[in-house]
Amino acid sequence: MSNDEPGPGREGEEPEKRPPGGQDNPFAGFDLGAIFGQLQNMFSWQGGPINWQLAVETAKQTxxxxxxxxxxxxxxAQVDQTVRLAEHWLDEATSLPAASAGQALAWNRAEWLDGTLPAWKKLVEPLAAHVVGAMGQALPEQAAGMGAQLTGVLTQVGGMMFGAQVGQGLGQLATEVVGATDIGLPLGPAGQPVLVPANIAAFGSGLDLPADDVRLYLALRECAHQRLFHHAPWLTAHLFSAVEEYARGMHVDTSKLEEAVGTIDMSNPEALNEALAGGLLEPEETPRQKAALARLETALALVEGWVDDVVTSAATPRMPSAPLLHEAIRRRRAEGGPAEQTFVTLVGLEIRPRRMRDAATVWASLRETRGVSGREALWAHPDMLPTGDDLDDAKGFAERAASPDRMDIGDLGFDEPGQGPAGDEGRGDEGPGEEGRGDDGTAR
Structure with missing residues (x-):
């Protein structure tokens, strides 16, 4: 270039145009294509009341x-060996057989998310469908004429809101759960014990106990859950239907939704998160909902109480650290551990730890009065199980259940009173000794 030719910035030359990523560009540094692609996916969701595509991506990001x-x-291999040992110990603590002869499942956190997602869809979608329907009722009368078009928009918005909330909850839960039954529900493949080694290590990090003991104790709990759900095939449907009944009985505060629909900036993730954290989607309790909640609380308490009693009987005679691990589990649950907290977020209900301790007392008392097989016999049918009132009088229920007028094991599908579901004869009158029991007879 000659000196006579105008160069960049010379007088008389038009100012050079700044590149799109220049200092004055507010979108500099952002991948606008990715952002708009995500927004398009969020608002094009047509798969139901929850945008599961958004939920999964949010969870995986966490x-x-x-x-x-x-x-x-x-x-x-370590998980598989631990589960085999746990199953061997459980054979002496319960007459219910092992759920599966196959290998145990060792999952990382992403595998836990993928493996439990079908169960979460069954649990959460009834609640989401109810709230999305309430959002339509919250619209002002003048919007009613827009009909199906507006309903579609609400479904997309509701799906996005629930997708964000569910994704956050599942992502957090995936970093803390130790198996597939932490909340008392079977979330993984039927009959296959699941352990999450990274989370087991995190759980045991502050306990100052051998890592092998921690892993084995948690495997005992996972395997005991799986045995119970396998032996009582009606139990899974019973629990899931209670959750659905809870959702059907909800009354949503439409005035709060009506206010929120007009004020939330859906393009602002912070505003959406604040609304979710502030209880935007939390339903009001109704008598019908309270009844369903009581039914679900009792059922979950009975599951957890039975597992507590079985695992205590199996572990305490062999593992000196068992009482400390039992207390760590109890404390985690009583403090509202990660499973309970996330269950509240996703399904909208809270499980009271007190009921679980009462249920453990019921099962321990039944083991003392009826033996191991007599305790397990109550899982033959939901009508045989203790009620919420029975949990208030655990030992009294055990005494009443021991009466021939109250129950006849021969009518429950077993060949004879001394024979358990697995056909292990002669164990009906024998249970584990008094190891692992407190002064008041309750499981430690």
Missing amino acids: IRQTGDASLTAQER
């Missing part, structure tokens, strides 16, 4: 932020 290494062959 998992990636906390770290989620792939499991090694050695880690998977």
